[in-house]
Amino acid sequence: MCEWKEYKLGELIITNALTINKKYPYTEIQYLDTGSITCNKIESYQYYNIEDAPSRAKRLVKEEDIIYSLVRPNQLHYGFIKFPQKNLVVSTGFVTITCKKEVLNPKFLYYYLTQNSVIEYLHTIAEASTSAYPSLKPIDIESLDIEIPPLEEQKCIALIISSLDDKIDLLHQENKTLESMAETLFRKWFIEEVRHEVSLGDVVETTSGGTPSRKCEEYYQNGIIDWVKSKELNRSFLLKTEEKITVEAVENSSAKFLPANSVLIAMYGATVGEYAIIAKEMTCNQAVCALKPNDNYPYTYLYLWAKFMQDEFLNLACGAAQQNISQVLIKQQPVCSDVNAVKQFHSIVEPFFEKLKQNEVQLSSLTYSGAYPFTFRQLIRV
Template sequence: MIKLQTNDVKIPYTWKNVRLKEIAIINPQRPKNLNYGDDNLTTFVPMPAVCAAKGAIENPLTVPFKKVKKGYTFFMEGDVLFAKITPCMQNGKHAIAENLINGIGFGTTEFHVIRPLNNVLAMWVHSFIRQEKVLSKATESFTGAVGQQRVPKDFLENLIIPLPPLPEQKRIVEILHKQLELVEKAKKSAEEKLQAVKKLRESLLNNVFRQMEILPTGWKYVTLGDVCEMMTGGTPNSSIREYYDNGNIKWLVSGDIHQKEIFDCPNRITEKGLNNSNAKYLPVNSVLIALNGQGKTRGTVALLRTEAACNQSLLAMYPIDKEKLVSEYLYYVLTSIYQQIRNITGDNHRSGLSITIVKQIKLALPPLAEQKQIVEKLSKQLDAADKVLKQCEEELEAINKLPASLLQKAFEGD
């Protein structure tokens, strides 16, 4: 097929590049003669109702017309909704308005409405605007303050879109739809596989550290305060640059805890920063626990494999007697009771853990030889599970890149 170079994009010779405003109305006016009773039910689409991954409306609301007839965005069956505000725009919250009650609907004012004319399919426009390169260009047009930036109407009006003949659009859209359905199925399968591997990892730990009514011979219950020394850190004054600039002391914060085994970290402080704060060197092979932090951070543990200091959000634990406790055993035990640790203060509690609380955590302690056997067995099993987990994550990452590739090919006529 012969292709012409047009606006840096090769398209078939039967196609043409047009501005979106030439083939669609952007933010069309609401009909003045809309005769709709106040108590009649209508479709309402808040931003959370749009699935960013699929680019589809999944959970619309049904509300009385009187609640939405003023102050909201009006659209009709077949219109394309474009989320104009950050970060919804970049995340892909753009959808075709379908299955609307009586063919009309209302939504958040953060939508631009694109109404395709007779020579273009809604699916063609929708697929085009969801491309990464289009969304990237849209960010360059943002107006407004940071955090409240929006894509202006004229960006969409002047957006160049390749336009094939209508039969060609239908053919490509049908093929693209089938391909994206297959991608979605593959993604779902990969996600299920990933979750299964994660559950396998959890079960390996739970099988070893399950609650036992009667402890095996030689085992005993202890608290962390009985068997561990503990220390936390501090933060040097951030306004004094000599505490940080050109520093060579590794300085850990709560976000570093997710490494499982910590050999390095991004942050550094100087010797002056260390000496003029509560930060201090932590023993190598300590078990670190996050006392607080965002998301799933609080209660997460890691093994420290390098000389480093930390801030006050982390607590380091190390055996009082290395002939009675192995750090790796402690790490695995605490990993297995992660949710129990979070539940001590409530899973949504913002106050976090403390040294006092951590000292009271109980664990079953076997003789040293058994600890080492457990660690050796678990290490092999978890290493194998982690390799499969990495493969699953890489597979899912590759699948997630497919839609962008398919869309690009579709709009180049391949």
């Protein structure tokens, strides 16, 4: 078995190796700010003439560098540089990390630094800083203790995790395509074509939930019933929840059992209008409205209706302290009254949703809270 050796990370890397100087040859730059990348997914670049660029546009990167935001590490603004444009410049809000490749594989280090345990540790350091907001210094990363195997084994481990990354990206892309196909058909049948309408509350049962008393800790200890909070309504199928509650908690609160494939809509606060389908029987809190599917109005239609209505719910939200909608307001919104059309639509798109659900199950087994459900030492050794 190959021996793993421990180092201070600073022995194996160079931080902030390259910065714009008077010899910089480009008059226009492609700029990446810290808020424009999350978990290696770039939202957008900005383009500037060099004299008009922000003062933070100073850091230069090269192939296989790692960029890691020094502010609030738990916001996950990090990335791995592949095929950079020659005029790419990143914010000084990043620390750029260049590996000494004769000892340390860059992709191995990238996966090491983006483990939940490392992110949480760095965020703890950032919160203890004396600046106005949680922030790191390059020395904080350089001071990390890291245990690494020989270089070839590092490459093997990085390749295994990279293949999982590719699988995850493929599943996300397939889900996006499947949902887009169903949404296109929904718009054609129920938005672009004029059909008679009826109020949602006249044809679909709705309900909400409740929060079991936090004073009774036993309600939340060893719970087996998924309990949905509005902030969790951010994907097509919700497979599991952050917290679980006991049967006694349901019996002694306003929480109610909701059937599988109920469509949930967030009613309060910053999450107003967010939506999801529950993959199995669950409960929810009072900030969530549940639409219970039935034979005439199945979950596929209700989910895409909720998606189409999201902007409208945001516009209807009101309240002094925070933006809210009510269950009554949701029930007043129009849905298609042509039951035969809704049923026919369901028969066409249900296979899309079944595949979506299968993909979400796979994704759940591959990822957990943005990290991998294993440690490096659990991977195959060379």
